[in-house]
């Protein structure tokens with residue numbers, strides 16, 4: 001049978017990806033340029049007996065999805081800049097209470113209201129450091145409509161597998177562009193569901209490390225009664241201030257990602273085998289970078305691209321390895337140096353890291369990158 | 378035979394954190410009796426709170442319990458109720474939690490008329506953080522942040538709830554302990570968003586600063602300032618001056634949110 005093909009907008013593809021992954025609950029608050037995700041979910045979810053709710057603000061939206069997740073649902077919210085700032089309080093709650101949920105944040109200019117319709121890549125630090133306290137973060141940065149679909153499925157898988165909030169951050173260009181998309185058949189992409197408890201209700205503890213760093217999560221209303229809090233908690237889910245328990249719990253929550261980096265981090269290596277000048281790019285900027293690399297190659301320059309697909313955890317290992325081989329990194333991004341700082345950290349002073357920054361609401365074009373390649377080669 | 382509260386408590390989570398003389402425990406006992414009368418199944422009942430002394434209540438009860446973030450109980454609970462409408466969802470919290478930081482979620486839960494019951498323990502103060510004024514602190518009262526007397530006017534929680542669209546609104550007090558469960562029973566039985574405000578006391582951070590000599594004096598005040606709504610019908614405006622009405626203050630039938638959403642589901646299936 002021929003595959004279903006469509007010409008589709010990024011945000012719509014993200015919504016379709018969520019449905020493919022088994023999402024049955026969406027709580028949101030409208031904001032440009034992410035609103036189409038909510039619109040599609042409002043149309044599609046009731047058809048499958050799912051629930052869509054437009055909440056009173058982004059804090060409420062985040063709260064509603066955590067509540068729904070605790071009943072066993074796969075849950076999604078979508079937002080952009082100012083909404084992401086509001087969600088941060090309860091993103092932290094989802095971290096500490098270890099509640100799976102997916103947050104799509106379409107990056108527009110900031111801070112504050114910024115440039116609602118302009119593209120940006122300036123929320124990537126907010127994905128990691130936005131909520132207070134030590135916590136793990138996973139953030140995916142797709143670069144095409146197809147990838148936005150697939151990465152949304154993966155975001156659900158990671159959220160369910162690691163019991164935590166997972167963010168997808170397409171920039172406005174990826175979210176609003178229309179491209180050909182080939183829909184995977186059901187079963188073609190892996191779909192992961194959270195592990196249900198294997199013990200009877202009397203023995204169940206929601207953070208029982210006997211089952212590893214990601215203990216099984218029961219659902220409210222399924223016969224398991226347990227307590228969930230945003231306070232530091234012991235394995236039984238109740239608050240504790242016992243130093244050793246708090247220390248262990250905090251470390252475990254970070255470790256569950258740190259110890260599984262190779263399972264989480266994804267990237268693309270483009271013409272890296274002999275590359276001397278390596279562009280490190282993500283999202284729509286990587287599309288310009290690919291073009292620039294091709295042009296540079298035509299001109300006889302050994303250029304290549306390391307495309308970040310998973311921004312958090314950051315691909316430290318790969319960039320550190322490259323730093324020992326190449327002559328320079330170029331880091332184009334629609335912000336004032338967020339990825340550049342991370343690449344510099346990984347380059348450890350071995351090679352220069354040259355940024356190209358744009359925060360004027362315009363994309364970085366291939367010519368700008370090509371010029372820089374010629375400059376540093 | 379004495380009522381068996383233990384059946385609903387988590388014995389190893391006691392003693393509770395509340396100070397001697399705090400009204401929150403009286404409300405918890407009322408809630409337990411109400412749950413018993415209603416026969417709510419433990420596995421199918423979620424008790425959700427925000428942050429504050431009052432919001433510690435769910436941890437002591439053997440149900441599906443969720444201690445959320447400050448002010449957010451109604452929004453978390455809305456997610457639970459929408460995802461699993463067959464669950465009973467009861468919210469508990471303090472006056473500060475519900476009417477300040479949580480005010481927006483509160484009024485929108487009222488507006489949606491989603492079938493949940495919200496019990497607000499109004500002790501007129503932010504107890505947990507040491508007695509700063511809340512939106513329910515009387516004008517002129519002393520709090521740790523109103524040393525010169527509170528300049529703010531106070532919310533009337535019941536009026537706020539009615540204005541926002543709650544379809545059942547009742548008020549009781551910690552003094553009238555035996556009424557608490559009756560009000561909660563009626564509230565839970567009502568189909569729609571029901572609000573039960575319980576006037577209670579915080580001797581530790583409010584009483585002390587406002588010249589109450591004892592918990593008994595604070596409790597007596599709850600008796601003195603309140604009038605049952607039935608009795609009020611026979612009283613003159615002069616007699617009612619400064620009095621707070623108790624009992625079921627408002628009740629109406631209006632479409633309930635999860636039932637309305639079930640209709641959305643039906644309509645979506647007919648749509649192309």
Ligand SMILES: Cc1ncc(C[n+]2csc(CCOP(=O)(O)OP(=O)(O)O)c2C)c(N)n1
Pocket residue numbers: 428429430431432447470471472473474475498500502503504505506511579
């Ligand atoms: C976002 C946030 N802001 C502030 C606080 C601090 N805080 C904790 S409890 C509380 C007040 C609780 O008052 P109330 O809801 O009336 O409950 P009570 O303690 O009086 O029972 C405040 C301000 C917090 N925990 N979270």
Ligand code: SF4
Pocket residue numbers: 394395396398399400401430431500504505578579580581582
């Ligand atoms: S501080 Fe006040 S509200 Fe908190 S437990 Fe003590 S008496 Fe109750």
Ligand SMILES: [Mg+2]
Pocket residue numbers: 429471472473498499500501502503504511
């Ligand atoms: Mg209070």
